[in-house]
Amino acid sequence: MKTALAIFVASLLLLNLAPVIDSQQSFIESVISHITEKTAHYYLSNLLSFAPRYTGTENCKKAEEWAYREFLKMGLKAEFFEWEMGGFTDRNVVATLAGKTNYTIIVCAHIDTVEDAPGADDDGSGTAAVLCMAKALRYYHFANTIKFVLFSGEEVGTYGSYSYAKYLYEKGEKIIGVFMLDMVGYATTEKGGRYIRIFKPERSDKLVEKIKDTAERYKSILNMEIEVVPNYPGSDHEAFVEYGYDAIFAAHYEGYPYGHSPEDTIDKINFTYEMKVARLFAAVVAEMAMEKVKTYVEIIEPKEGYVYLFNHAIMPVNSKTWYLGLRGATVIIGRVDVIASVDGEVEKVIFGIDDRMWKWVYSPPYEWRMNVATFGKHYIKVYAYGDEIAKDEMDIIAITPYIPSIP
DSSP states (O other): OHHHHHHHHHHHHHTTSOOOHHHHHHHHHHHHHTOOHHHHHHHHHHHTTSOOOBTTSHHHHHHHHHHHHHHHHTTOEEEEEEEEETTEEEEEEEEEEOOSSSEEEEEEEEOOBOTTOOOIIIIIIHHHHHHHHHHHHTTSOOSSEEEEEEESOTTTTSHHHHHHHHHHHHTTOEEEEEEEEOSOOOOOSTTTTTEEEEEEOGGGHHHHHHHHHHHHHTHHHHOOEEEEEEOOTTSTTHHHHHTTOOEEEEEESSOOTTTTSTTOOGGGOOHHHHHHHHHHHHHHHHHHHHSOOOOEEEEEESOTTEEEETTEEEEEOOOSOGGGSOTTOEEEESOOEEEEEEESOEEEEEEEETTEEEEEEOSSSEEEEOOOOEEEEEEEEEEEEESSEEEEEEEEEEEEOOOOOOO
16 A cells, blocks of 8 residues: 555656655655665675676676576566676676656666675675665656666776766767765764765766755655765766766765675675665655756767867777776867757856856857867866756867967
């Protein structure tokens, strides 16, 4: 009866017929009630029967098969995304809860480990949390699509996430948020048991505010607080940032002395804490999946990950190593046309470089000839002013001397 009531309330919310906080809170409470310590323990203990799970090994493939079958048992569409990079061949596991719009939210973890570790916390905890969330959210229908993704290749160079982010970008996927859960099962102190640490890229302010607002709104249920720290680009969220999407990386508050070692075992996991983290992000994702996207803007030219010579894409930029910051990098030599695509009714679109406005456009096509003297690393930024203010940005490495317009 409780589930049926929750589905009814959710349907009303999707139709914008019952947008009152009491109804939404009841719905979120119903969603997170499906996430329990018992469920988290089930997923993690089963996953650890395949250990270690080094990328490309038989154990990693067996773990992927097991996760794939678990998603199928939930009634979700599940598939493998195969990739090859850096001398490794492996696959990600992708499960989809389809929505009614063409906007997507991704919640993810990495299923692989280093060569000699069981990977209970790194990142069995994140994998178990994603499975818990999928099992809870699959009961409901949402406006926006949710993808649950388990990456391989994280420990050898974030290869699986890079390959997948590049693929989604090239097919034009409209991703409104990526939540990477990497090491979310360890807490030994009272403070550690109620804090989650968010590594925030500069472009992901809205996602962080959403997490903070949700934690505060359901504080009596979740008892979770947020610590925001500067971004660390060595996890699977970074590939999405590099391809122009808002993404964050979440990890537990306390330092973990057993990482990347044979001591990373299930007895180190605090399942009460892991349950709370999974519940927090289930609440965040459920609310975002219900919300109507009123304004959406994206830079469609120049493209991420190409070298441009006077407005022509001449070659892709490829990099096997995340720490160089070249994945998805756009190199511009000479002036280019910046073109934005906008969803929703907007009053104006503003183009800028870094924090400086250069062009206002009041009607489509939303284009700007970037005839600005620019050298080194900068950001192209585009703002669309509609019912909401939407923003997109692109990091560029530019050599663009000022060229006077020819009459």
